[in-house]
Amino acid sequence: MELNDIVKLQVNGNDIGNVSTVHYGTCKTAGGTAAKTASIDGLILSTNALVAILFVNAFEATNPTLNINGSGAKPIYLYGSAIPVGKVRANTILTMVYDGVRFNTISVETYFAPTEGAVDMGLPSGVLWCDHNVGATSSTEQGYFFSWGNVSGHCLNGVGDYDFGTATSGEPYASSAGAALTGNIPVGTSYDMARKNMGTPWRLPTRFEFQELYDNSNTEWTTVNSVAGRLFTSKTNGNSIFFPAAGYYSGSSHNNAGSNGYYWSSSFNSADNAYSLRFYSSGVNPQYDYGRFIGFSVRAVQ
Numbered sequence: 001m002e003l004n005d006i007v008k009l010q011v012n013g014n015d016i017g018n019v020s021t022v023h024y025g026t027c028k029t030a031g032g033t034a035a036k037t038a039s040i041d042g043l044i045l046s047t048n049a050l051v052a053i054l055f056v057n058a059f060e061a062t063n064p065t066l067n068i069n070g071s072g073a074k075p076i077y078l079y080g081s082a083i084p085v086g087k088v089r090a091n092t093i094l095t096m097v098y099d100g101v102r103f104n105t106i107s108v109e110t111y112f113a114p115t116e117g118a119v120d121m122g123l124p125s126g127v128l129w130c131d132h133n134v135g136a137t138s139s140t141e142q143g144y145f146f147s148w149g150n151v152s153g154h155c156l157n158g159v160g161d162y163d164f165g166t167a168t169s170g171e172p173y174a175s176s177a178g179a180a181l182t183g184n185i186p187v188g189t190s191y192d193m194a195r196k197n198m199g200t201p202w203r204l205p206t207r208f209e210f211q212e213l214y215d216n217s218n219t220e221w222t223t224v225n226s227v228a229g230r231l232f233t234s235k236t237n238g239n240s241i242f243f244p245a246a247g248y249y250s251g252s253s254h255n256n257a258g259s260n261g262y263y264w265s266s267s268f269n270s271a272d273n274a275y276s277l278r279f280y281s282s283g284v285n286p287q288y289d290y291g292r293f294i295g296f297s298v299r300a301v302q
Contacts, residue, residue, distance in 0.1 A: 022095075025068065026054045031090075031201075032188050034061035036076070038068050045071040047100040052093055052107075058201045058302070059088035060187040066096075066103055075102040085187070086127035086209070089302060090201055115201060118302055122236030123216055127209055127301050129241050133263075134197050134298040140227040142246035142257070144197070145295035148264055148274045149178025149185055151196035154249070154295065161252040164295040168272040173293035185266035193264065194300035202300040207267035207275035207287045209301060214277075214286040221281045228258045230279045243279065249295030262288070262296040 133143030144153025247257030
C-alpha cells in the first residue's frame with residue numbers, strides 16, 4: 001500500500017468530507033527542525049484548503065510550521081495553540097484545514113506501533129513514557145546516574161565510585177559538556193541523556209511533562225519485587241509505570257536509595273540548577289529544583 005493510500009483511508013475513516021477535496025503529501029523534514037516542508041502537485045494554498053500530511057519524523061521542536069509548495073511557513077495548531085512536542089510521533093498523519101493564517105489540525109493518527117517499552121498513560125499531550133530507567137533492563141532497576149546535560153552514565157544500579165563532585169561550579173562538573181548549557185537541553189543533541197543512550201525516538205522529558213504525568217495520575221508509594229518507589233497510575237486508562245527510589249549521587253556517595261527518587265528533566269533553571277522529578281514516601285514534587293552536578297536517574301519519553 002502506498003503512503004497516500006494510507007492517508008486516504010484515514011481521511012475516510014474520520015468522515016471529514018469528500019475525499020476528492022483532500023490534498024495529500026509527505027513531509028520528511030528532520031524531527032528537530034521546526035520549519036517543515038512538503039510538496040503537493042497542483043495545490044495552490046488557499047483558505048479552507050484541506051490537507052493530509054504524513055510526517056515521517058516525530059515533532060521534536062516547539063512552534064512547528066508547514067510550508068507547502070513554497071507558499072510560506074504557516075503555524076501548525078491543535079485546539080487553538082501550537083501543536084505540542086510529543087503529540088506527533090514518527091509516521092503520523094495530520095489532517096488539517098488552512099484558515100488563511102495557520103493549519104488547524106482536525107485529526108492525528110499514528111500508523112506504526114510505538115517503540116517497545118513505551119507506555120501510553122492517556123495524557124493530553126500524547127507523550128508516551130518508558131517503563132524503565134535509562135540503563136536498566138527492568139522497571140525496578142536503578143539504571144545509570146547522570147549529571148545534568150552529560151550523556152555518560154555512571155554507577156549502574158548504584159554500583160561504582162565515580163566522583164560527581166560536590167558543586168556545579170567545581171570539578172568535575174565545571175569541565176563537563178553539560179556545564180556549558182545556558183538553556184534547556186535541546187532534544188536529540190549531544191546533551192540529551194535519554195536520546196544518546198536509548199536512540200530515536202526517546203528523549204528527556206521536560207519539567208512540564210513531569211507535571212502533566214503527576215496531574216493526570218494517581219500516585220502510590222509502594223514496593224515492587226522488594227524495591228521501594230512510586231507507582232503512577234493513569235486516571236484516564238489505568239495504565240501504570242513504576243519509578244524506583246534510586247536515590248542520588250553527590251561526590252562518590254550514593255544517598256537516599258530506597259527512600260527518595262530523583263529524575264532529571266531537560267528544563268534549565270539557572271547556571272547552578274535544573275528541574276527534576278523528586279518523590280519520597282509522603283509526597284511528590286514534579287518540578288524540583290536542584291544542583292546540576294548531582295547524579296540523578298533518567299526516565300525517557302517519546
